[in-house]
């Protein structure tokens with residue numbers, strides 16, 4: 001009798017438990033545990049593309065299947081970290097090396113991902129034949145302009161129809177620490193071709209693919225400072241405003257979002273203000289290269305949690321500020337991280353004195369960090385009335 005009662009009680013308990021669980025599932029809109037949802041699933045609720053820069057060596061590494069699996073499962077857009085740059089695409093003049101970039105595009109298509117093309121005009125990672133030729137005088141400035149036109153035309157045509165957003169011009173503006181401190185156009189292209197190369201580049205890109213969205217992309221554009229001569233965001237804002245007034249086909253502003261936890265950085269509304277200013281020019285906006293690095297002090301390197309924890313928290317906060325600002329502006333169509341794991345991040349190889357790191361969403365063993373959880377929860381908690389679905393951008397004619 002006792003046994004029977006126990007069995008009965010257990011059966012009722014099991015049934016009740018099942019009902020409660022069913023209730024919990026229903027309360028989640030039929031979804032399972034929200035913390036198990038991928039970033040791309042959560043971002044899709046807002047029609048926001050969430051992306052990563054992709055390191056092709058890692059993607060091709062047969063001993064590292066997890067890298068490939070995470071790119072495919074977590075992200076809905078990809079950017080070539082290096083393989084669409086001029087030095088990789090045309091290492092010898094006239095001989096194109098499309099292989100690695102084509103492979104990334106094929107991977108993206110297979111995984112239903114959009115592609116951000118990076119980058120058509122930049123002063124870094126140019127082929128030696130080009131920079132040497134200019135330096136030794138065998139390439140004149142007129143020839144250089146023709147070569148740039150050919151490069152843009154060939155590359156954009158090669159990928160025509162497969163690229164969602166092109167970073168047409170990258171990092172053309174100086175920084176306040178340059179000389180003179182008033183922001184100006186800097187680097188190889190401005191020095192040899194003058195300011196006109198920017199408008200030319202956008203027009204050539206538009207002619208080669210009328211449907212790709214054309215972006216100006218730069219760093220340290222997260223917020224306005226004093227709107228004076230050394231305010232880079234204000235300089236770029238005025239530059240694009242002028243280009244648009246001249247009918248130059250600029251469709252978007254890429255704010256890279258390379259942050260460091262040692263700096264004061266910004267809050268959500270400061271970043272929103274900057275994004276709003278650009279979208280008021282009828283541009284789409286995108287966060288294109290987000291990461292938030294920290295100094296690797298002796299304590300961090302010795303695994304001292306007193307030093308590691310505040311850095312992981314501050315890094316997560318910075319990811320969140322940029323994402324929340326993006327979510328608050330419906331013209332912010334994508335949020336891309338510049339590598340998703342500390343093992344493949346550009347940061348440790350770039351910043352060595354003092355060493356910096358811990359900049360990405362996952363640690364070196366692909367364990368999600370606080371930043372990953374923060375991005376997940378920001379995407380999860382966002383919704384009307386302040387966060388509305390993205391408004392797609394159409395190319396400017």
Ligand code: 9MR
Pocket residue numbers: 081082124125170256289346
């Ligand atoms: O992540 C890229 C790294 O692998 C290259 O060595 C480096 C060379 O300049 O470029 C890095 O990517 C840059 C991007 O193309 C433009 N914005 C800044 C990025 C980080 O330096």
